[in-house]
Amino acid sequence: MxxxxxxxxxxxxxxxxxxxxxxxxxxxxxxxxxxxxxxxxxxxxxxxxxxxxxxxxxxxxxxxxxxxxxxxxxxxxxxxxxxxxxxxxxxxxxxxxxxxxxxxxxxxxxxxxxxxxxxxxxxxxxxxxxxxxxxxxxxxxxxxxxxxxxxxxxxxxxxxxxxxxxxxxxxxxxLMMDFSDEDASSGGSHVQLERIDASSLPVIFAQAEELAAHESYLEDLDKSSGGGCVWRQL
Structure with missing residues (x-):
């Protein structure tokens, strides 16, 4: 281009x-x-x-x-x-x-x-x-x-x-899709996507120390905003 x-x-x-x-x-x-x-x-x-x-x-x-x-x-x-x-x-x-x-x-x-x-x-x-x-x-x-x-x-x-x-x-x-030479020569534009089995994806949970560090971070945010954090009010 x-x-x-x-x-x-x-x-x-x-x-x-x-x-x-x-x-x-x-x-x-x-x-x-x-x-x-x-x-x-x-x-x-x-x-x-x-x-x-x-x-x-x-x-x-x-x-x-x-x-x-x-x-x-x-x-x-x-x-x-x-x-x-x-x-x-x-x-x-x-x-x-x-x-x-x-x-x-x-x-x-x-x-x-x-x-x-x-x-x-x-x-x-x-x-x-x-x-x-x-x-x-x-x-x-x-x-x-x-x-x-x-x-x-x-x-x-x-x-x-x-x-x-x-x-x-x-x-x-x-975002660009790259078509194969075979598709281009045949005039086709069909792209076949492989189906993903979501059940095979691992689920990783936060550790206790990570949860505690996150909670401490939220507390600091709440204090610095004068208690105005929306998630605390909810």
Whole structure:
């Protein structure tokens, strides 16, 4: 499976107001391994960034003036994302900008070229409901260092998100079913599971000292909570 973890930086919040993409980056993952096949481009937007956006990415009009405009790199971008799953944090924001740029360049939309678009923010919210799920918060939750992230940059953020995505989805490997070559060649998908006789499973009871240690632990919990433990009240 080929996946591209992407991020963009822009001149403002909405392409409908004439805002443009100023930085674009992608990090390739194949079979859950980073390949080193990165895409990283600065783009000349032919306009200034809003002060708020400039404070986020720090890419000045003067710096961007010597870089290509989006139509010059549109085909390279589409070739890079072709047939891949695209993973973006808050995907509607980035895809709105990228599709606007592609339309201006007379090219097809992203979803007409790539295999699918996955919003890692939506996935994180489903996985961690009620918690902060910004990229910084997820880096902290999964022990991924982002100490070098002083300004937002598309490549750095893509690399961090790739690490976060692999950490968030690492349990998926155990859910994959591996069919035999014979099944695959015959077109069959039937998996026969061996029946387990539960009566043959051993039953291990706790020893007296283990029960006493557990009771002592519960007592300590009850005391530290001021006698508010639910199981004591019941």
């Amino acid at each position: 080929r996946q591209i973890v992407m991020d963009t930086e822009t001149t403002g919040l909405d392409p409908a107001d004439g805002h443009r993409v100023v930085e674009l980056a992608g990090v390739e993952i194949v079979n859950r391994l980073l390949t080193g096949n990165h895409l990283h481009l600065y783009l000349n937007p032919d306009r200034d960034s809003d002060p708020e956006a400039l404070a986020v990415h720090g890419l000045t009009t003067e710096f961007l003036a010597d870089h290509p405009r989006f139509p010059e790199i549109a085909d390279r971008f589409l070739e890079y994302i072709k047939d891949a799953e695209i993973i973006i944090h808050n995907a509607p924001f980035d895809t709105k900008f990228l599709n606007a740029e592609l339309a201006k360049a007379g090219r097809p939309r992203m979803d007409e070229v790539c295999a699918k678009i996955t919003d890692s923010l939506t996935y994180a919210r489903e996985l961690h409901p009620g918690k902060r799920n910004s990229l910084d918060a997820l880096c902290e939750r999964y022990g991924i260092s982002n100490a070098h992230r002083t300004l937002h940059g598309a490549l750095l953020d893509s690399e961090l998100l790739a690490d976060v995505w692999l950490a968030m989805t690492r349990g998926q490997n155990g």
